[in-house]
Amino acid sequence: MVATTAGADERIARLGLLRRLLLKPELGALIGAVLIFVFFSSLSDVFWSFSGVANWLDLASNPIGIMAVAVALLMIGGHFDLSAGTMVGTAGLATAILTQNAHTVIWVAMLESLILCLAIGFLNGFLVVRTGLPSFIITLSTFLGLQGLNVGLTKLITNTVQVQGIDKEPYVSGPHALLASNITIAGQPIPIAVFWWLLFTAVGSWVLFQTRFGNWIFAIGGDKNASRNVGVPAARTTIILFMTVSFAAWFAGNTIVLRFNSIQAVAGVGQELVFIVAAVIGGCLLTGGFGSVVGASIGALIFGMTSAGIVYANWDSDWFRFFLGGMLLVAVLANQFVRGLGARRRSL
């Protein structure tokens, strides 16, 4: 094993460029994305036209892409958040009901919605840390609770299951410009959410790989006790991760409200699995401690391309889920294979 001179040990070859590449968690997703792009481009010219690209970027960005970034960080930290989807609805509904029924100024409503979301995220994290129960169970209860509250309270307050009319709010132009406007590039309007998503991805990836906090995310996901023994504040890191997800949910939910001027009481329900799938396709391990934010965003991109591509190819949209199921299976198998190649000797 330990040789006295460098390079004298024949048992560990230097990692070649190929090996290094294969060790990247996002590689599988990237290959998948390229294949899907080529596949749908061959079926439809619109798919790879400028407007087509703008369309599937839009579908990938909100809420999937933005949420996938936060969910990936949480998963690398070793946890799930099943309430992530429903919380998107909660965030949007809170803003909508506060403005429409409590006549709160929209900026204030959005702030209150943010506080609510962060509180839910904190509660998720706190309960997980405190009880030591699997986050799967804790957030499953949050998920069910929020689902009930979203519909129950919306009905109670508005007598319907939908809140609308946000576009008629005073001061709405500010938040709208921030979250729901379009940026026109070469004559093609692209929703601002796409750019927010790219920014989220860049910041998330930077935090994960370049900062101390990112190191701690990997550590607590890899081995919580070991990281605690060397002084990593595991509890704080965990709670911040849950709050990051709830912040992303606030962002996504408010973007939906401002963009469509209405929101359903059941908004977001079921989407939590989509976020997790995007993260897993992007190379995040279900057991934590390994993964990438860029990968999760590529996973979201795959979602966007597939849902747009199926429409452009004139297929029945029922095939979408089937297609994704297959993608997910192929992705996890590919990831496993790739990791096996990358580190053949042990663990990973």
Next chain:
Amino acid sequence: MTDPILKLRGVSKFFGSVISLKNISTSVRAGEVTCVLGDNGAGKSTLIKILSGVHQPDEGQLLLDGAPATFANPRQALDAGIATVFQDLAMIPLMSVWRNFFLGSEPRKGWAQLRRIDRAEARAIARRELRDMGIDIRDPDQTVGTLSGGERQSVAIARAVHFGARLLILDEPTSALGVKQAGVVLRYIAQARDRGLGVIFITHNPHHAYPVGDRFLLLNRGHSMGDYAKADISRDAMTALMAGGAELEELTHELERSGPAESSIARAIAEDVAALGIHENTPTSTTSEES
């Protein structure tokens, strides 16, 4: 001679009615290795936890550089320069060597919110520190999971040394290793000693302890069977003490009574006992290791 880095004077620890440690005394000096030997349940784990600040002694004193000291928690022990390398090593298999090396104390550069890990620096330091220990890792980006048990142990030791340890406490560093790997770890222990660190080496294997040790504390059921300088005890005497000669003899008789098949085993054991006093390979003590 200089003051010992750490001296234990009549240390005891009770858990309810259980006497876990009773009246233990020993010392460790800079540039010396003190071995703590004992079979399972001898109180080795309790002793480590007292030294590393997890438990506090119920009786007796710890003297740090000659002055009485108490460690309320592991952090305080660490601040006093006492680093414990536990058996689980506190390493994350999926993370690279350099990330593990600096986990919890990452070097940073940049300002305010943009402060980030100085990765080049971290890699360079990790590589250098490991090389100074005589450990050659080819690639600090290699994941710890791809290292062998001995290499991991070495990284953990190098990490403790880098972060200012004056006294290293090693909890059974060789127990899970093969013969060669154990030899490598012993070499690192010697290396740390030669760099002027005090080392407390906890083990149940006298053959690992004797070559590197300067002082030997033998524990049995929470009691000290003696605290010897190397000059005062031979390897054979130590192994015999460790094995609890009388107990083994009794076992030999017991097995002899059971029949001819066992009696041949018993004879073999008896011969072993006579020759070396090794208890390790007898059928009764194949327990590989507790935590």
